Every structure is written in C-alpha cells, then in structure tokens.
Amino acid sequence: MSTLPNHLQETVTLNNEVHMPWLGLGVYLAKEGDEVVQAVKAAIRAGYRSIDTASAYRNEEGVGQGVREALKENGLRREDLFITSKVWNSDQGYETTLKSFDDSLKRLGLDYLDLFLVHWPVKGKYKDTWRALEKVYAEGKVRAIGVSNFQIHHLEDLLSEAKIVPAVNQVEFHPYLTQKDLLRYCLEKGIQLEAWSPLGQGNLLEHEILQGIAAKYGKTVAQVILRWDLQLGVVTIPKSVREARIIENADVFDFELSAEDIQAIDELNRNQRFGSDPDKNIPK
Ligand SMILES: NC(=O)c1ccc[n+]([C@@H]2O[C@H](COP(=O)([O-])OP(=O)(O)OC[C@H]3O[C@@H](n4cnc5c(N)ncnc54)[C@H](OP(=O)(O)O)[C@@H]3O)[C@@H](O)[C@H]2O)c1
Numbered sequence: 001m002s003t004l005p006n007h008l009q010e011t012v013t014l015n016n017e018v019h020m021p022w023l024g025l026g027v028y029l030a031k032e033g034d035e036v037v038q039a040v041k042a043a044i045r046a047g048y049r050s051i052d053t054a055s056a057y058r059n060e061e062g063v064g065q066g067v068r069e070a071l072k073e074n075g076l077r078r079e080d081l082f083i084t085s086k087v088w089n090s091d092q093g094y095e096t097t098l099k100s101f102d103d104s105l106k107r108l109g110l111d112y113l114d115l116f117l118v119h120w121p122v123k124g125k126y127k128d129t130w131r132a133l134e135k136v137y138a139e140g141k142v143r144a145i146g147v148s149n150f151q152i153h154h155l156e157d158l159l160s161e162a163k164i165v166p167a168v169n170q171v172e173f174h175p176y177l178t179q180k181d182l183l184r185y186c187l188e189k190g191i192q193l194e195a196w197s198p199l200g201q202g203n204l205l206e207h208e209i210l211q212g213i214a215a216k217y218g219k220t221v222a223q224v225i226l227r228w229d230l231q232l233g234v235v236t237i238p239k240s241v242r243e244a245r246i247i248e249n250a251d252v253f254d255f256e257l258s259a260e261d262i263q264a265i266d267e268l269n270r271n272q273r274f275g276s277d278p279d280k281n282i283p284k
Contacts, residue, residue, distance in 0.1 A: 005230055008047040008250050012235060014167040015190040018144045020115070021082055022230055023250060024050025026196065026239035032059040035241050040066025042243040044074055044081070046250055052170075052237040053108075054086035054119055055100060060107035068109065083108065084115040086148060087133075089282060092118070092125035097132035101141070113142045117170055120282045121147070121154040127161055134164050144168065148196070149278040152185045159189070170194040173234060175204055175225060178269040183232065194235040198225055201274050209268065213261050220248060227252045228265045 005012075011019035025043040030036040036059040040051055044067070053063045067081060085108065091100035101116060116136065118129050126147075133145040146168030150158070159165065169186050173179055173195035186193045199222055204210060210221045217224065222238065226249060229236035238249040257265075276283050 004256065006253050008253060009049050010253075012192060012233075014144050014192055015165055016144055016167055018114070018167065019082075020144070020168070020192065020235060021048070021050035022235055023226065023252070024048060024052050024082065024084075024235070024237045025246065026052045026237040027059055027063060028054070028057050028196075028239055030057070030059055030062075030239065030241050032062045034062075036062035037066040037069070038243075039241040039246065041070045041073070042246050043250075044070035044076070046243075046247045048246070048250060049080060050082040050084070050237070052084045054088065054117075055091070055104050055107075056086070056088040056119060060085060060104055061109075064108035064110065078110070082114040083110060084117065085113055086117040086119040087129060089120050089122050089284060092122045092129040094128040094132045097129045098135065101132070101136050105141070112140070115144045115146060115168060116142045117146045117148045117168065118150075120149045120276075121151070121278055122282060126154070127158060130158060130162055134162070137164060146170065146191070149276075149282075151278055152182055154278070155185065155189070155191070165189060166191050168192045168194050168235070170196055170237075172197050172273055172275050173229070174198055174200040174274075175207070175210065175228070175265050175268040176200060176270045176272040176274075178266055180266075180269075183234070187233070192235060193233075194237065195229050196237065197274055198229055198236045198238050203274060207268070209264060213257070213264065216261075217255050217257070219252075219255060222249055223252045224257065224261075224265070227255065227257055228262060231257055231262055
C-alpha cells in the first residue's frame with residue numbers, strides 16, 4: 001500500500017491543510033525537569049518532530065526547554081516541529097480557556113502552538129471551551145484545534161454549534177480498545193483520530209498473540225502495535241523517557257503488517273480501558 005507512511009517525519013494532512021506527523025512522543029508522566037527535557041531531546045535527535053503535552057502533565061516548561069535545546073543542537077527551526085498541548089478540565093469555559101492557552105504558551109516559551117485540544121468533554125462546558133479554541137485559532141496563535149476523549153455523541157453535539165470542525169480527536173486506542181465506530185465516524189467527518197496509550201501503558205507488551213506476530217516480523221510488540229495504528233490511519237504518540245525505547249518506538253517504517261495480522265490484532269478488542277471512561281468518570 002503506497003499511501004502508508006514510510007518514514008518518521010511523514011505527515012498526515014489535517015482538515016485545514018496543516019501537516020501533522022504520524023508519530024510523536026507522548027510525555028504524560030514524564031517528570032518536569034531533566035527527565036522530560038532529556039526525553040524531548042532524545043526524541044528530536046532520533047527524528048521525532050511531534051511532542052504531545054498538556055497543562056495537566058505539569059511538564060510544559062521542561063518540554064519547552066527540551067525543544068529549545070534540541071532546535072539548537074539539531075539545526076532545526078521551530079516550524080520543523082509540531083507541538084500539542086491541551087486545556088485541563090478545571091480550566092474549561094470561555095475566559096478560563098483563553099487564559100489557560102496563554103499560560104501554556106508562556107510555560108512552553110513558544111509564540112504559537114501547532115495543536116491545542118479540549119482534554120476531556122466536560123459536560124456543560126465543552127462548547128464554551130470550543131468557542132475559545134476557535135478564537136485563538138482565528139487569531140493565528142494555534143495552527144489547528146481539536147478535541148480529546150470525545151465519543152460520537154459528544155462530537156455530534158459539538159458539531160451542531162461549532163464553526164470549525166475539530167481537526168483531531170485524541171482518544172484511548174490500543175488492541176484492547178479498537179474504537180471501530182468512532183474511527184469510522186471521525187473518518188467520515190474529516191477528523192483525524194489520534195491514539196493515546198497506544199501501548200496500553202505498557203500492559204499489552206507481554207500478550208502472547210502480539211508476541212507471535214512480532215516474532216514473525218523480527219520486531220517488538222511495541223513496534224507491531226504502533227505499526228497497526230499507522231496502517232489503520234491513526235496518528236500515534238507512544239510515551240517513553242528512555243532513549244533506547246524512544247528509538248525503538250519510531251523504528252516502525254520498514255515493515256508492513258499483513259491484512260491477516262491486522263485482523264488478528266483487531267480481534268483482541270475487549271472494549272477495555274486503562275484510563276477514564278469519558279461517559280462515566282472524567283478526571284477532575
Ligand atoms: N488525551 C488524554 O486524555 C491522554 C491520556 C493519556 C495519555 N495521553 C497521551 O498519550 C501518550 C501515550 O500514552 P501513555 O503514556 O498513557 O501510555 P503508552 O504510550 O501506551 O505507554 C507508556 C508506557 O510504556 C512504557 N514503554 C514505552 N515504550 C516501550 C517499549 N518500547 N518497550 C517497553 N515499554 C515501553 C513506558 O515506560 P518508560 O517511559 O519507562 O519507557 C510507559 O510506562 C501520553 O504520554 C500522553 O501524551 C493522552
């Protein structure tokens with residue numbers, strides 16, 4: 001399939017023509033300070049161009065520092081990178097989101113973001129939050145806006161009033177939670193699906209069937225899962241703070257899973273979440 005991404009810096013074109021890398025580094029639980037700085041630098045050195053943070057991760061300052069140092073060390077420009085952050089649940093609402101956006105920019109030390117997301121669909125708030133994202137987008141402070149943890153009914157509700165269709169929906173997505181209906185819906189609406197916890201927070205790496213598939217291709221289970229994301233057309237952002245794993249997770253562009261193996265992975269679905277359920281327990 002010639003349309004599949006075949007190198008780490010390959011991008012998908014979002015619904016507003018902005019290019020987003022297919023694979024990026026997630027930094028949830030990467031500690032503020034040296035740990036996150038070094039992870040960001042290792043990733044960019046390895047060829048990553050996309051970093052996914054959030055105000056809730058409390059590591060935006062370190063991400064900003066890692067980005068600045070990596071730009072210098074690798075002779076890159078800001079526009080070579082794709083930086084995502086998110087407005088946290090307790091900051092949702094129109095004015096509070098505008099402030100949260102500015103605070104994220106300040107902590108990151110950036111003058112624009114590539115993508116800003118509504119972190120969770122907080123009931124009664126997310127439409128006002130979305131209007132604030134539409135405003136910062138119109139002002140040119142962010143190149144694309146999107147949502148996270150939105151189910152189909154949240155998207156339907158948002159789209160009934162939104163001026164701008166979200167460019168991205170970042171959701172929990174891995175072989176135990178394959179989200180087929182949501183994936184199809186987002187594809188129809190031109191919303192790019194992005195996988196969080198693609199490795200099931202590390203819980204899927206010992207799975208026997210996945211290990212069998214990985215052995216066949218001479219790859220690791222992590223690489224097989226990330227490749228499965230890409231072949232399904234899903235952007236993916238594995239997290240690691242270890243350089244060897246950061247490199248391993250990006251080495252997924254030199255093989256192709258067969259249709260049978262894609263199906264075998266799809267069949268592992270159990271609708272099982274490792275994170276919160278957007279309809280039941282949105283984090284505070
Ligand atoms: N929007 C949301 O609500 C939301 C929620 C959760 C996550 N996210 C985003 O998605 C990103 C990824 O999700 P995640 O961090 O929850 O989980 P993940 O990427 O599925 O898994 C990360 C875990 O797996 C380990 N790991 C990574 N690569 C490995 C490898 N090759 N071999 C063995 N172990 C490996 C990591 O440990 P080490 O670091 O020690 O290597 C870490 O414990 C987050 O960092 C964040 O950016 C978004």
